[in-house]
Amino acid sequence: MAAAAPPPPPSAVPEPSMGPPETAPIGHPLFTRIRLATPLDVPYIHKLIHQMAVFERLTHLFSATESSLSSTLFNSAPFQSFTIFILELSSSPIPPLPSPSPAFTPIEKTFNFDLPINDPEKDAFSVHYGQDQVVIGGFVLFFPNYSTFLAKPGFYVEDLFVRECYRRKGFGKMLLSAVAKQAVKMGYGRVEWVVLDWNVNAVKFYEQMGAKVLPEWRICRLTGDALQSYETANI
Amino acid sequence: MAAAAPPPPPSAVPEPSMGPPETAPIGHPLFTRIRLATPLDVPYIHKLIHQMAVFERLTHLFSATESSLSSTLFNSAPFQSFTIFILELSSSPIPPLPSPSPAFTPIEKTFNFDLPINDPEKDAFSVHYGQDQVVIGGFVLFFPNYSTFLAKPGFYVEDLFVRECYRRKGFGKMLLSAVAKQAVKMGYGRVEWVVLDWNVNAVKFYEQMGAKVLPEWRICRLTGDALQSYETANI
Numbered sequence: 001m002a003a004a005a006p007p008p009p010p011s012a013v014p015e016p017s018m019g020p021p022e023t024a025p026i027g028h029p030l031f032t033r034i035r036l037a038t039p040l041d042v043p044y045i046h047k048l049i050h051q052m053a054v055f056e057r058l059t060h061l062f063s064a065t066e067s068s069l070s071s072t073l074f075n076s077a078p079f080q081s082f083t084i085f086i087l088e089l090s091s092s093p094i095p096p097l098p099s100p101s102p103a104f105t106p107i108e109k110t111f112n113f114d115l116p117i118n119d120p121e122k123d124a125f126s127v128h129y130g131q132d133q134v135v136i137g138g139f140v141l142f143f144p145n146y147s148t149f150l151a152k153p154g155f156y157v158e159d160l161f162v163r164e165c166y167r168r169k170g171f172g173k174m175l176l177s178a179v180a181k182q183a184v185k186m187g188y189g190r191v192e193w194v195v196l197d198w199n200v201n202a203v204k205f206y207e208q209m210g211a212k213v214l215p216e217w218r219i220c221r222l223t224g225d226a227l228q229s230y231e232t233a234n235i
Numbered sequence: 236m237a238a239a240a241p242p243p244p245p246s247a248v249p250e251p252s253m254g255p256p257e258t259a260p261i262g263h264p265l266f267t268r269i270r271l272a273t274p275l276d277v278p279y280i281h282k283l284i285h286q287m288a289v290f291e292r293l294t295h296l297f298s299a300t301e302s303s304l305s306s307t308l309f310n311s312a313p314f315q316s317f318t319i320f321i322l323e324l325s326s327s328p329i330p331p332l333p334s335p336s337p338a339f340t341p342i343e344k345t346f347n348f349d350l351p352i353n354d355p356e357k358d359a360f361s362v363h364y365g366q367d368q369v370v371i372g373g374f375v376l377f378f379p380n381y382s383t384f385l386a387k388p389g390f391y392v393e394d395l396f397v398r399e400c401y402r403r404k405g406f407g408k409m410l411l412s413a414v415a416k417q418a419v420k421m422g423y424g425r426v427e428w429v430v431l432d433w434n435v436n437a438v439k440f441y442e443q444m445g446a447k448v449l450p451e452w453r454i455c456r457l458t459g460d461a462l463q464s465y466e467t468a469n470i
Contacts, residue, residue: 034470049383064386072386081315082381082388107470146317146378148284148394151299151307153317154458156391159383180457180465191457198451210461216433219449222415222426223389226445230415235269235342 027112032171033094034178035106037084037139039074042066044125044136045084052161078103079186082143085178087162087171088127090134091116098129107178111169119165138162140175147189154190155183176209194219262347267406268329269413270341272319272374274309277301279360279371280319287396313338314421317378320413322397322406323362325369326351333364342413346404354400373397375410382424389425390418411444429454 037045046066053062073082078101088094097106119125125136138161145156157179162171176191183191195202195213203213272280281301288297308317313336323329332341354360360371373396380391392414397406411426418426430437430448438448 053384058384061384064384068386069383072381072388076315080311081379109470141381141383143379143381144316145380145391146307146376146393148304148376149288149293149296149299151303153307156380158381174470177465177468177470180462181468181470184463184466189458189462191462193455194452195455196451197453203453206455209457210464211455211457212461214454214456216431217429217454218432218438219452219454220428220430220441220446221449222444222446223424226447227415227424227426228419229445230412231419233412233416235344235409235412235416 027114028116029091030111030113030117031090031092031094031108032111032137032174033088033106033108033134034085034175035088035097036078036101036104037073037086039070041084041086041136042070042073044086044127045069045073045139047124048136048139048161048163049159051163052159055161055164079182080144082141085140085142085175086136087138087166087175088134089137089166090132092132094134095129095132104182107174107181109174113169117165117169119163121163121165125163137166138171138175140179142179142191144188145190145192150189152187152189154188154192155179157191157193160193172205173209180209262349263351264326265346265348265352266325266327266329266343267346267372267409268323268341268343268369269320269410270323270332271313271336271339272308272321274305276319276321276371277305277308279321279362280304280308280374282359283371283374283396283398284394286398287394290396290399314417315379317376320375320377320410321371322373322401322410323369324372324401325367327367329369330364330367339417342409342416344409348404352400352404354398356398356400360398372401373406373410375414377414377426379423380425380427385424387422387424389423389427390414392426392428395428407440408444415444 043066046064046069049064050062053059073084075081094108100106119135122135126133127136139159140157141159142155142157144153146153157176160172160176180191195206207213278301281299281304284299285297288294308319310316329343335341354370357370361368362371374394375392376394377390377392379388381388392411395407395410397410415426430441442448
């Protein structure tokens with residue numbers, strides 16, 4: 001019946017709805033879950049990091065391999081050192097994890113979109129749980145830092161990345177919020193990360209999340225040959 | 236004999252020395268050692284951090300106590316998490332550590348100064364090794380960070396502090412170099428820290444040590460009530 005009614009004029013205020021008719025479209029649900037990464041995720045993490053390097057036009061600095069990631073990640077308990085949250089997405093309810101970590105209860109949220117999301121890389125980022133399949137949409141990598149003034153640890157977020165087709169839908173906020181929530185849960189004092197000063201949209205997004213941008217501090221980096229020279233330096 | 240000779244004119248090139256005469260002043264030697272901090276150092280560390288807060292005019296942000304430091308530091312093996320190097324100084328040779336850590340061989344260096352250094356806080360920063368006494372002159376606190384592009388850990392230097400009477404003598408460089416050397420030893424890819432953009436002397440010092448200042452990145456910080464709000468946030 002609603003579909004047959006004439007459309008209202010553009011400026012008209014719609015009549016109060018009596019509830020959607022049975023034939024109304026119900027949208028496109030997207031079930032999401034944030035969980036701890038495991039060593040099995042390394043191939044996906046490697047691809048996500050490479051996509052991030054492409055996005056940042058920094059592929060000349062990209063030298064990570066699956067092997068180098070495997071040997072440097074997952075060497076300590078979750079949250080004690082380098083930690084990765086993975087964002088999983090599915091159009092169907094996501095089944096429980098087969099081996100949940102006692103350190104972190106996954107965060108689940110269901111979105112409803114007007115249009116389906118076309119993921120051209122769905123196959124490359126698919127994870128199977130028995131007969132169920134989810135896709136990995138992004139990740140956040142973080143680790144403890146420390147404030148001597150507070151005498152408290154915090155978390156430093158090194159990377160936050162959502163694949164292109166899933167951007168601007170709230171998933172980045174969901175990942176960063178999960179880190180903030182974990183920090184509060186652990187009694188930590190801060191969550192910090194960096195942003196490029198010309199990336200005004202990112203700055204605005206972070207400020208809306210409650211962060212302050214510190215204008216005066218600059219990062220100093222000692223790397224490459226300059227760092228290597230300290231191997232034999234007479235201190 | 237040399238002392239009795241007339242002084243050369245200001246622009247004269249001195250004659251090649253035949254070696255110092257036996258009566259020449261030998262200066263004031265200062266023996267230094269960089270070692271890993273232990274829980275026994277917490278009272279000194281607490282005082283050093285407070286001095287740093289005073290120096291930075293940030294005492295309103297200082298809330299560390301000896302107890303809060305004790306409970307958040309020294310909870311993991313050296314270099315795996317928050318790690319502190321302590322700078323010890325003495326006018327006499329420093330005795331070996333009673334319980335050296337297998338994780339780090341202390342770095343020793345002897346300086347020779349024209350004038351003795353007057354340390355008005357010597358008693359407050361004295362450490363006894365049997366009958367020998369050294370003073371603590373400064374510290375550096377650092378912890379692992381991670382580069383996904385390199386797929387390697389690095390070190391982030393949170394604090395570098397030398398007490399006022401010992402500044403501008405090379406001790407800050409010695410502490411930071413010790414961190415860089417340890418990073419190379421562990422196969423790490425970077426050492427990073429931050430500097431205030433208006434502190435041109437510090438920027439120059441760090442650049443002379445081989446560091447690059449990254450002009451475009453800004454730190455984002457989520458802390459206080461803004462962070463606490465994520466405790467109950469519906470992510």
